[in-house]
Amino acid sequence: xxxxxxxxxxxxxxxxSIDAVQQANSGxxxxxxxxxxxxxxxxxxxxxxxxxNPDWFNRDRFVLSNGHGSMLLYSLLHLTGYDLPIEExxxxxxxxxxxxxxxxxxxTHGIETTxxxxxxxxxxxxxxxxxxxxxxxxxxxxxxxxxxxxxxxxLGDGCLMEGISHEAASLAGTWGLNKLVAFWDDNHISIxxxxxxxxxxxxxxxxxxxxxxxxxxxxxxxxxxIKAAIEAALQVSDKPVLICCRTTIGFGSPGKAGKExxxxxxxxxxxxxxxxxxxxxxxGPFEIPESIYAGWRNPQAQAQAxxxxxxxxxxxxxxxxxxxxELQRRIRGELPASFAADSAAYIAxxxxxxxxVASRKASQMAIEAFAPLLPELIGGSADLAHSNLxxxxxxxxxxxxxRDANYVYYGVREFAMTAISNGLRLHGGFIPYDxxxxxxxxxxxxxxxxxxxxxxxxxxxxxxxxxxxxxxxPTHQPIEHLAALRYIPNNDVWRPCDAVxxxxxxxxxxxREEGPSCLVFSRQNLPHxxxxxxxxxxxxxxxxxxxDSVGTPELILxxxxxxVGLAMQxxxxxxxxxxxxxxxxxxxxxxxxxxxxxxxxxxxxxxRVAIEAATAEFWRQYVGLDGAVIGMHGYGASAxxxxxxxxxxxxxxxxxxAARQLG
Numbered sequence: 001x002x003x004x005x006x007x008x009x010x011x012x013x014x015x016x017s018i019d020a021v022q023q024a025n026s027g028x029x030x031x032x033x034x035x036x037x038x039x040x041x042x043x044x045x046x047x048x049x050x051x052x053n054p055d056w057f058n059r060d061r062f063v064l065s066n067g068h069g070s071m072l073l074y075s076l077l078h079l080t081g082y083d084l085p086i087e088e089x090x091x092x093x094x095x096x097x098x099x100x101x102x103x104x105x106x107x108t109h110g111i112e113t114t115x116x117x118x119x120x121x122x123x124x125x126x127x128x129x130x131x132x133x134x135x136x137x138x139x140x141x142x143x144x145x146x147x148x149x150x151x152x153x154x155l156g157d158g159c160l161m162e163g164i165s166h167e168a169a170s171l172a173g174t175w176g177l178n179k180l181v182a183f184w185d186d187n188h189i190s191i192x193x194x195x196x197x198x199x200x201x202x203x204x205x206x207x208x209x210x211x212x213x214x215x216x217x218x219x220x221x222x223x224x225x226i227k228a229a230i231e232a233a234l235q236v237s238d239k240p241v242l243i244c245c246r247t248t249i250g251f252g253s254p255g256k257a258g259k260e261x262x263x264x265x266x267x268x269x270x271x272x273x274x275x276x277x278x279x280x281x282x283x284g285p286f287e288i289p290e291s292i293y294a295g296w297r298n299p300q301a302q303a304q305a306x307x308x309x310x311x312x313x314x315x316x317x318x319x320x321x322x323x324x325x326e327l328q329r330r331i332r333g334e335l336p337a338s339f340a341a342d343s344a345a346y347i348a349x350x351x352x353x354x355x356x357v358a359s360r361k362a363s364q365m366a367i368e369a370f371a372p373l374l375p376e377l378i379g380g381s382a383d384l385a386h387s388n389l390x391x392x393x394x395x396x397x398x399x400x401x402x403r404d405a406n407y408v409y410y411g412v413r414e415f416a417m418t419a420i421s422n423g424l425r426l427h428g429g430f431i432p433y434d435x436x437x438x439x440x441x442x443x444x445x446x447x448x449x450x451x452x453x454x455x456x457x458x459x460x461x462x463x464x465x466x467x468x469x470x471x472x473x474p475t476h477q478p479i480e481h482l483a484a485l486r487y488i489p490n491n492d493v494w495r496p497c498d499a500v501x502x503x504x505x506x507x508x509x510x511x512r513e514e515g516p517s518c519l520v521f522s523r524q525n526l527p528h529x530x531x532x533x534x535x536x537x538x539x540x541x542x543x544x545x546x547x548d549s550v551g552t553p554e555l556i557l558x559x560x561x562x563x564v565g566l567a568m569q570x571x572x573x574x575x576x577x578x579x580x581x582x583x584x585x586x587x588x589x590x591x592x593x594x595x596x597x598x599x600x601x602x603x604x605x606x607x608r609v610a611i612e613a614a615t616a617e618f619w620r621q622y623v624g625l626d627g628a629v630i631g632m633h634g635y636g637a638s639a640x641x642x643x644x645x646x647x648x649x650x651x652x653x654x655x656x657x658a659a660r661q662l663g
Contacts, residue, residue: 004295006223009044010036011279012079012292014252017071018275019285020092020099022266027093027101030249030262031069034220035154035185038245041226042183043076044296048149050306051081052299054110057331057428058309060149061112061128065121066156066185067102068264073111074099079288079296082110086286105426106454113426114454117446119162122182123416125153126168127423127432129180129240134378134398134405135429139327144316146309146327150179157195160184160203167416172240173211175399180240181233185220187249193260207242220245252279330376330429335511339373343507346370347500351536354528355499359521359561360463362502364389370506371406377510378424379433379459380408382417388435388463414440418447421458431510435461437469438478438520441485451516452491459509463521465495466613467648468562470523473638483618485518486586494585495520495612497564498528501584504539508588520561524641527565529582542588543600546580547571553579555607555659558622560584563611563630563650570655578659579605586622607662613650628658 013036021027048060064073071092077084084098091097098108102116112128115121129151136147159165172180184203188195204214213236219225226245233241250262253275267275276282283289317324329336346369355362371377371392378398381390395407410417417434424432436444441462451458467477485493494505494517502521509517529546538544543558547568554577559567564582571578581600583589589597601608601622608627610619616631623629630649637644645651 002291004291006040007037009292009295010040011252011281012288012296013039013072013075014279015276015281015283016075016078016089016286016288018267018272020071020074020089022269022272023090023285024093025266027071027266028068028264029071029267030189030264031066031156031185032072032075033251033253033262034187034247034249035069035072035183036251037221037223038154038183038226038247039072039076041223041230042152043080045227046230047152048305050302051077051110052303053306054082056306056309058147058149061125061151061427063112063115063121063125063128063151063153064103065115065125065153065159066118067115067121069156070099070101070103073103074108077108077110079293081297081299081302084108084110086288090286113423114450117450118156118158119164119168120419120447120450122153122155122159122165123168123419123447124423124426125151125180125182126172126177126416127420128427129172129177130175130398130408130420131424131427131430132179133175133177137401137405138403139323141320141323144312144319146313146316150181153180153182154185155182156185157187157199158190160201161199164415164419167413168420169207169210169212171410171413171416171420173207176211176238177240178237181230181243182240183243183245185247186244187247189249189258189260189263191260191263204242204244211239213239213241215241215243218243218245220247221251254278326375327429333428336373339510342373343370343503343510347503347507347536350500350503351531356525356528357499358523358525359496359498359502360389360523362496362499363461363463363506363519363521364392365499366503366506368392369503370510374431374510375406376429376431377433378406378408378430379435380410380417381435382410382414382440383412384436385409387437388461390433390435390461410434414443415447418444418458418460419450421460422447422451422454422456425456425458426454431457431459433459433461435463437464437476438462438481439464439476441478441481441518445484448485448491448516448518449488452488455490455514456516457512457514458516460516460518461521462518464523465520465561466522467632467636467644468522468524468613468641470641470644471638474635477636478614479632479635480615482520482612482614486618490515492517492585492587493520494518495561496584497559497561497582498526500529500531500536501539501582505584508540522562524562526562529564529568539584540588541592541596542585542590543581543583545600546582547578549579550576553577553602553605555579555609555662556581556601556605557609557611557655557659558583558601558619559611561612563613566650566652566655567611569652570659573652573656574659607659609655609659609662611650611655613645613648626662628662630654630658
C-alpha cells in the first residue's frame with residue numbers, strides 16, 4: 001500500500017467537505033478547504049484522543065470556533081475513526097442526520113462544544129483550558145500528573161471580529177493558560193469580501209498585548225511550517241499561544257480560491273471537476289481509498305494513550321486514594337452522597353430561623369452553606385462580586401496556583417464570562433456559576449441560550465432584579481429580561497421570594513442534571529414567609545400554594561420574588577376566599593404533572609391576579625383573559641425603590657383594587 005503524502009491526506013478533508021456541501025446544496029466549503037493542511041498535522045501528529053472512547057477524560061479538547069466550517073470537523077471525525085460513517089457525511093444538513101449545519105455536541109460523538117455564533121468557541125475553549133489548569137493544580141502531585149491535556153481551537157477572521165474574542169483572549173492571557181493553543185485562519189475573507197475594509201486590526205500585536213505567545217507568519221498550507229509552529233507552541237510553559245496561519249479560502253479551487261464565493265455556497269459541479277484536476281484527486285464523490293484511511297487512523301496508538309492514562313490513574317489511586325476517589329467522582333459528575341440530606345437540613349434551618357434579608361444576600365448564604373459540600377463548585381462575577389454577593393469565606397482566585405482555587409474574577413465581561421462557564425462545565429469536574437446584574441443578562445444572553453441548547457449545567461446568577469434597584473434608574477432596571485430568559489427553551493429561571501426559596505433555587509440548580517439555571521435575586525430586603533414542611537418541599541416544584549383560602553378559593557394571587565410579600569399583604573385585606581401562589585420558577589412549574597398544576601391553579605377559579613415588577617404580558621398565560629396583571633408596561637425611573645413601587649402600582653391598595661374589579 002502506497003503511503004499517502006500529507007497533502008493527499010489533507011485533500012481527503014477537502015473533498016469530503018466539497019462533496020457533502022454540494023450534495024446538500026448548502027454549506028461552507030471554503031474554511032475546510034483552507035484549514036485542511038493545519039488540521040492534518042494537528043490531528044495525525046499531536047492531538048491526544050481516542051475515537052473508540054470520545055469521552056476519555058484526559059483527552060485533548062478540540063474546538064472549531066468558526067463552526068460554519070463544520071464539514072472540516074465531520075471529515076476529521078470520520079477519517080480518524082469516530083462513529084460517524086460516510087452515510088452521515090452524505091446526509092450533511094439533512095433532517096435527523098448526525099452532521100447538522102453547525103457542530104452540535106449533543107448530536108455527534110467527538111464534538112466538545114456546540115459552535116455557530118462566532119467567537120463563542122474561543123470563549124468555550126478558554127473555559128476548557130481553565131478547567132484543566134484548576135484541576136491540575138488541585139489533583140496533580142509530584143510524580144503523578146494525572147490531569148494533563150491541551151485545548152486546541154481553530155479561529156476564523158469572523159471569530160476575532162466579535163467582541164467576545166477580546167474578552168475571552170484577555171482573560172486567557174491574564175490566567176496564563178499555557179495549555180491553550182489557537183490557530184488563526186488568516187485568509188482575509190468574510191462573507192462580504194476582502195476584510196481589508198472592516199478588519200485591519202494588528203491581530204498578532206493585539207494578542208501579544210493580552211499576554212499570549214504569538215507565532216507569526218506561518219504558511220497554513222506548508223505542513224513543515226505548521227509542524228514547526230506547533231513544536232514551538234509546545235515549548236511555551238507560561239501563556240496561551242496564537243499560531244497565525246496565512247491561508248487561502250477554498251484552497252485548490254481554480255475559480256474560487258481566495259474569493260468570498262468559496263465561503264458559504266457549493267462550488268458547483270464544473271468547479272468541483274476543475275478542483276479535482278488541480279489537486280490531482282482522482283476519486284469520485286465520497287470515495288476515500290484505504291491508503292488514505294490508513295494514513296489518518298492509528299487506533300493502536302490512540303487506544304494506548306488512554307490505556308497509559310488508566311494505568312497512571314491506578315498508580316495515582318494507590319498513592320493518593322482519597323484524591324483519586326474525589327477526582328473520579330467529579331469526572332462522573334456525581335454529587336457527594338451527603339448533599340441531598342445536608343442541603344435539605346440547611347433549608348429546614350432557614351425556615352425555622354426566618355431571616356429577613358435581600359435575596360442576593362440569601363444567595364450568598366446558600367453559597368456559604370453549599371460550597372464547602374461541593375469542591376466542584378467554581379464561580380465568579382463580572383466585576384460585581386460585592387454587589388452580586390458571590391464571594392464566600394472559602395473563595396480562592398484561579399489566577400495563580402492555589403490548590404483550592406474556586407473563584408473567578410471575570411472583570412466587566414458578561415458575555416465571555418457566561419461562555420467560559422459553559423466551557424468549564426463541558427470539560428467536566430465542575431459546576432460553574434457566574435454573576436452580574438439582571439439587566440446585563442442581555443450582554444450574556446446568547447451564551448445562556450447556548451447553555452440551554454447544549455443542556456449544559458451552568459448556573460447564571462442575576463441580582464438587582466427589578467425597579468427595586470432604585471436610584472441607578474432605567475438603564476439598570478430590568479423590565480423585559482425575566483420574560484426573555486424564560487422564553488429560552490430548557491432554561492430554568494428562578495425568582496425566589498425569601499431566603500428559603502433562594503436556598504431551594506440554588507439546591508435545584510445544583511441537582512439539575514442537564515441545562516442551565518438562572519437565579520434572579522433582589523437588591524432590597526424581603527420578608528420571610530411562614531411555611532409548613534410540605535410547603536417547603538413544594539418550592540422545588542416551581543410553584544405552590546403559600547397561603548390558602550378558607551374553603552374553595554374565589555381568587556388566586558400569583559407572584560414571584562419581592563412581590564410575594566405584597567400578595568400576602570393584599571390577601572389579608574381581601575379576606576378568606578383568597579389563595580396566594582408563590583411561583584419562583586414558571587419553567588419548573590410547567591413541567592409538573594397536570595394533576596399538580598390543577599391543584600395549585602384550578603381551572604375553575606377564573607379570578608386571578610399576577611403580580612411581578614417586570615413586563616406584564618408574560619403573565620397573561622397564567623391569568624387568562626379574565627384575569628389581571630400588575631406589572632411593568634414601560635421603563636422605570638431614577639428614585640428610591642419605595643417611591644418607584646408606589647409610582648408604578650406595586651402597592652397593597654393597587655392589588656386589592658385590581659382583585660375587586662374582577663367582580
